Amino acid sequence: MLGKPYGTSDHWRSLQPERGEYADEFDHVPPPTPGAFSRWGLPLVLFGLTVVTTLWAGAYQMNTKPAMGAWDFLVRYPNSLLNGIPFAVTLLGILVTHELGHYVLSRIHRVPASLPLFIPGPPHFIGTFGAVIRMKSPIMKRQALFDIGVAGPIAGFIAAVVAILIGLSYSQVVPREHTFGLQLGEPLLLQFFAWLMFGPIPPTHDIVLHPIGFAAWFGFFVTAINLLPLGQLDGGHVVYAVLGRRQRNLAMAVIPILLYLGLTGWPGWILWVGMASIVGIAHPPVVDPYTTLGAKRRWVAWAALIIFIVTFAPVPFSIN
Template identity: 40%
Template sequence: MSAEFSDAPAPRALSSVFYVYDVVREGDELVYYGEPLVDQRTLHQTAWPLFDERGYEVSIESRPGETVLVAEPARESGAAFPWTNVALAVLTVLTTLYAGTQWYHVDPLSLDVVRALPFVAAVMGVLGVHEFGHYLMSRYHDVDASLPYFIPIPFTPIGTLGAVIKMKGVMPDRKALFDIGVAGPVAGLVATIVVSAVGLLLPPISVPAAPAGTVSIAFGNPPLLRGIAWLLGQPLAYGDGLAVSPVVFGGWVGMFVTFLNLLPVGQLDGGHVMRAVFGPSYERVAPLVPGALFGLAGYVYFALDAPNGATVWLMWGVITSVFVFVGTAHPANEEPLDRKRLVVAGVTLLLGLLCFMPVPIRIVG
C-alpha cells in the first residue's frame, strides 16, 4: 500500500466480511479486490465505519467476475462558490415575482411589481427554510450535502417547482437518517405557520371582477390553515372585490409541500422518517403508498366530483411508484431510534396530516 494511502484500513481489518487478495491504487482511489464473505448490506455496514474513521468514503462495486471495495479520501464540501445554486435562486426570484404580479393583479413591467415582493419572500421562504433544515442537519451529522437548488418554473401559480438538496456518501445510522429527514418538514412547518399568520393579518387586496365565463382555480384549505385563521380571528375569504393577501397562499404552498414530502415512501422525507423508525422491515410496507394514492384519486373523482383534484393524486401515485422502485436510504448502522425521536416522528406525521386536503385544486367556471 502506497504511503499516500498508508492510513487506509489494512486488508486484515476486513477479514471477517471480505477476503482481500489484492489492493491496487487507481488514480485517487484505492481498490480492494476480493471475495465477500457476507451479504452486501452486512459488508457495507461493517466496512463503512472502518473507512469513515480514517477519512475515507467506501463503496461496493461489481466488476466482471468479482466484487471490489472502492475507497477514496473524503472530499471537503463547500469549497467552491455555489454559482449554480445562486443562479437558480435568482431565476426563481424572477419567476415567483412574475407569478406574484398575477396574484396582486399588477403589470409585471411596471414599478408596481414591487407589491409582489411579499409573495416572493413567502414562497421562497417556506421552501428555502425546509431545504436548509435538511442541509444544516446533514452538516451536523457530517453527511455531504449541497446547498438548496431552487427550481424556477415560469407561468405557473407560484413560479417554482420547489427546491432540493443533493446528498452524497453513506448515511451513517438511523439517527442521522431520521434527523436529516425530519428536519426539513419541521423547519418548513415553523416557517409555514409564521408566513400564514402574517398573511392573514395583512390587509386584503382588491381584485378585479372576472368576466363572465372566466375559468378560475380554487384551492382547498387544509385544517392547519383553517386552525390558524380561527386562532387569529381572521377570514380566509372576502367578498365585494376583496381577497386575502397572496402571502397566505405562500403558507398554503408550505403546507401542501409538507404533506407531499411526508408521504412515507422512498427518498421523500416521510420515507426517510419511516425507514429510520421501523428499520428494514418498512421497505415491505412502502409499496402500499402508491395504491393508497390511486385509491384516493378514485374517491376524489367519483365521490367528490373533482377531476382536477383526482389528477393531482393520480400523478403522485405514479411518482411514488417510481420512488418505491428506486428504494430508500440504507444506513450503515441499524441501531433503533430513542424514545425522544419516536415522539418527534409521531408529532411531525400528525402535523403533516393537518396539511392534507382531499381536493387541493379545483377548476371553477
C-alpha cells in the same frame, strides 16, 4: 427535499450478513470535488432565477385581467414585479427554511451536502418547482437519516405557521359569488387558524387569501407532500429510519389511497404516484440498519405524523 438516493454509493462499507457486522471495504478514493461553479455558482444562478419567477408569479396573481397571459402582463406592466414581493419573500423564506433544516443537520452529522438547488418554474402559478439538496456521501446510521430527513419538514412547517398567521390577518372573508378561479383545499390547521381569526365562516362565504397567506398555504402543501412515506421523499427517509424495511409496506398501503384521491378529487395525486414509482417506492437500505433511534426521536416522529395530518388537504386544488 433530499435528492440523492441513499444506499447507492460505491464508497459504502459492505455488510457481512453472516457475521452481522461491517467489513472495512471502502473504496478510499473520495468522491470528486465539485468545481466552484457547481458548488456555488449553480445554486446562486438557480436561486436568482427563482427569485425572478416567484416575483413574477406573485405579481401575476394580482392581475385583474385573467385573459392576459403572464408574458403579456410582464411586457405591459414590468414595474408590477414589485407587487410580487410579499408572495415571493414568503414562499422563498419557507422553502429556504425547509432546505436549511436538511443542510444544517447534514453538517451536524458530517454528511457532505450541496447547497439548495432551487428550480424556477412558470409564473402562471407559483414560479418554482421547489428545491433539492444533493447528498454527496452515504448516510451511515438510521439516527442521521432520521434527523436529516425530518429537519426540513419541521423547519418549513414552523415558517409556514408564522406566515399563515400574518397572511390571514391581511385576508378577507367575502361572499362566494365574488370569488372565481382556483379554489384551495383547507387543511385542518388552516381551518383552525381561520376560525381563530374570523370565527365561524358561513358556507356562502370564502376566505380570499392575501399573497402571504397563499405562500403559507403552499408551504403547508409542500410539507404534506414531502412527508408522504414514499421512497426518496422526506417522509420516506423518516419512516425508513423508524420502521426499517417495513417502510415499503406502509408505502404500498398509501399508494391506493392516493390513486383513489386522484380519481375522485385532484388528479395530481396520480402524477405523484407515477413519479414515486419511477424513483422508487421503497427506501434503499442504510449502511448500518441495526442502530436504534431512541425514545426522543420516536416522539419527534409522532410530531411529524401530526404535522402531516394537519397540513394534508385531500383535494388541494379545484376550480370554482
